[in-house]
Amino acid sequence: MGQETTRRSSAIPNEGHGAVSSVEKALRLLSTFSLASPQWALSDLAREHGIPKSTAHNLLKTLQAFDLVRQDPEDRVYRLGPRALEMGFLYARSTELLGQARPHLRRLAERSRETVKLGILSDSEVLIVAAVESTHQLHTRGDIGTRWPLHSTGLGKAILSALPLAEAEALARRRGLAALTKQTATSWPKLRAELAATRERGYAMDREENEAGVRCVAAAFVDPLRGAVAAVSVSGPSVRLSDAELAILGQEAVAVARAIRPHPHWEEL
Amino acid sequence: MGQETTRRSSAIPNEGHGAVSSVEKALRLLSTFSLASPQWALSDLAREHGIPKSTAHNLLKTLQAFDLVRQDPEDRVYRLGPRALEMGFLYARSTELLGQARPHLRRLAERSRETVKLGILSDSEVLIVAAVESTHQLHTRGDIGTRWPLHSTGLGKAILSALPLAEAEALARRRGLAALTKQTATSWPKLRAELAATRERGYAMDREENEAGVRCVAAAFVDPLRGAVAAVSVSGPSVRLSDAELAILGQEAVAVARAIRPHPHWEEL
DNA sequence: CAGGCTGTTCCAAGGGACTGAACACGGATT
DNA sequence: AATCCGTGTTCAGTCCCTTGGAACAGCCTG
Known part of the structure; x- marks a missing residue:
C-alpha cells in the first residue's frame, strides 16, 4: 500500500495553495466578527485587514446578499446575519x-x-x-x-x-x-x-x-x-x-x- | 439523472451590482448543503451549479481552509465544517x-x-x-x-x-x-x-x-x-x-x- | 463653515480567476 | 486483464473581473 503521506494532513488547513484570494478575503472579513467585537464599521474592517474601503465594501455587499452579514440601517455597522445561525444548526444536525x-x-x-x-x-x-x-x-x-x-x-x-x-x-x-x-x-x-x-x-x-x-x-x-x-x-x-x-x-x-x-x-x- | 440541474436554483438572493462573483459562487456552494443533502461530491456540486469542476475545486479548497467545509478523507465528499457551528453560536450570542x-x-x-x-x-x-x-x-x-x-x-x-x-x-x-x-x-x-x-x-x-x-x-x-x-x-x-x-x-x-x-x-x- | 470622518459609486487597468485539457486513481463492466 | 466509465486533482494560458484610487455625499465635531 502507499506508504507515503501523499494525503494532506487533514488537520491543518492549508492556507495559500490554490486559494481564491477574493473568497479568502471575504471569509477573513467574516471571521473578524467575534464575541468581543460583534459589530464592525466598514472603515475599521478595511483597516484591520489592510484592504481598501471599496474592496471591503464589495465583499461585504456580497456577504450581505446571502444574509451572512447584516448592516444596521441606522448606524451602518455590520454584524453577523441569521444565515450564520442557520448554517450552524445545519452542521449540528447533519x-x-x-x-x-x-x-x-x-x-x-x-x-x-x-x-x-x-x-x-x-x-x-x-x-x-x-x-x-x-x-x-x-x-x-x-x-x-x-x-x-x-x-x-x-x-x-x-x-x-x-x-x-x-x-x-x-x-x-x-x-x-x-x-x-x-x-x-x-x-x-x-x-x-x-x-x-x-x-x-x-x-x-x-x-x-x-x-x-x-x-x-x-x-x-x-x-x-x-x-x-x-x-x-x-x-x-x-x-x-x-x-x-x-x-x-x-x-x-x-x-x-x-x-x-x-x-x-x-x-x- | 436529474435534469433539474438546469432548473434555476433560485435559493440565491439579491444579485446586486457590487457583488463579487467568485465570492458569490463560493457562498452558493456553501448554501447547497442542506438537511436533506448534507454531503456533496465535488462533481455533483459543479454540475448543480453549472461551473467547471476545477473552479468548484478551488472554491471548496478555500472554504476548507477556513473549516467552513470539510472533506471526508475516506470517500472525499464535502460536508459543512465546524466553523459553521461557531459562527452560528456567535450570531446567537451577539x-x-x-x-x-x-x-x-x-x-x-x-x-x-x-x-x-x-x-x-x-x-x-x-x-x-x-x-x-x-x-x-x-x-x-x-x-x-x-x-x-x-x-x-x-x-x-x-x-x-x-x-x-x-x-x-x-x-x-x-x-x-x-x-x-x-x-x-x-x-x-x-x-x-x-x-x-x-x-x-x-x-x-x-x-x-x-x-x-x-x-x-x-x-x-x-x-x-x-x-x-x-x-x-x-x-x-x-x-x-x-x-x-x-x-x-x-x-x-x-x-x-x-x-x-x-x-x-x-x-x- | 471648514475639516475630518463616515459609506458609497464609478471606472480604468492590470493581475488573478476561470476553465478546458490532461493526469491519476478506483471500481465496474467487458 | 484490459477497457471503460467515474472520480478528484493539477496545470497553464487567456480574458474577464476584481481591484482600489479618486470623487461624491452625508454626518458629526471642531
Missing part, C-alpha cells in the same frame, strides 16, 4: 457525532456533577461543539462555539496526544505555547512529556494550566469515518477535584470517549 | 433579540402548552431562530434553523403584514404562492386580503394553510434598532386549537411580541 454524543455527555455530567464538554480540533485550536454545564453554584462554563488553546487545556492535550507526534508539534507550535498560568507547559519538550504521560494514562489532565483554580480531565477519540479528532472533558474547581477524584473521572471520560466513538456504517460487514 | 426573547417564549409555551417559535425574515422566507417545543405527545416541531414560506405560515403572514404592502407583495411573489394545502392562499389578492385582516386583528392566523391539521397564530414586531422584522407564533394540532382558543393565544402572542421588542441601548438616557 453531524452524527453530536447526536450520538449528547446522551453520553449528559450521563457523565449527572454522575460527576461537573461541566462536561465535547471539543474537536479546528484550525489549530479546540472548538467546543457540545456541552452540559454543572449545576453547582460554582462551576466552569460550557459555552458552545468557544475556542481554547491546545497546549493548556485538557481537551487540547488529549487531542494532541491522539495525533502523530510530528503533527502534534506542528499544531501546538502554530499558536505558540503562551503561559496562561504558572503551571502552563510553555516549552515543547515539557509538553511532549505531558503528551507521553497522557498517552500512557489514557486521559489528559489539566491542573490549573489554563486557568487558576480549574482542573480538568479529558479523553480523546477519533471519528474513524470523518477523520475528525475529538475529546470529552470533565472540568471543575480544584476544591472539588482532588487527585483521587480526577483519577476516577479520567477513567469515566475514557469510557465515554470509547462509547461515543461513532460506529462506522460498515460495522455490520 | 444578538440581543434572542437573549431577551427566550424567557418570554418559555413563559408563553408554558401557559399555552403548545410550541412557540420566534422567526425572522431572511432571504424571502421565515427563518426560525428560537423555539420552545410543546410537551404534549402530539405537537408541532420547533427546529431552529429551519425555513418556511411567507405566504402559508402564521409567522410569514404576520411578518408580511408588518411591511409596506408593495414590499410584502415583492417578497411573497419572489418565492411564489405554492399550494401546500387546500386552504393555502395561492393568489396575491387573496393573500393581500389576509394581510389586511391580520393588520386589523393584530395577529396572523394559519388555519391549516401550511400543513393539514396544524393551526397557528403569530404576531410580528420590528426590532427598531437593527431593522429586522420578526414574529412569535404559537402552533399546534387543530384538535386542541379551537377558534376561541386561537383568539386567546393570538392576544397573548401580541402581548409577547410587544414585550420582546428590544429596548434600545439608550433607554437609560
